Amino acid sequence: MMTPTAQGLMVTGGSEARIVTRHGDVLYCDCPDGVQLCKHLLAVGLHLA
Numbered sequence: 001m002m003t004p005t006a007q008g009l010m011v012t013g014g015s016e017a018r019i020v021t022r023h024g025d026v027l028y029c030d031c032p033d034g035v036q037l038c039k040h041l042l043a044v045g046l047h048l049a
């Protein structure tokens with residue numbers, strides 16, 4: 001599930017909800033582990049494609 005919020009897209013469905021924000025052409029996720037391309041970014045990328 002992706003829900004637009006004031007901060008960005010909230011991605012739920014995993015263990016925790018994450019906020020994915022877009023800066024120009026670049027997507028960022030607030031995953032704490034520094035994964036460069038996590039499942040949230042993949043989900044949003046597919047959603048926006």
Ligand SMILES: [Zn+2]
Nearest residue numbers: 029031038040
């Ligand atoms: Zn993530």
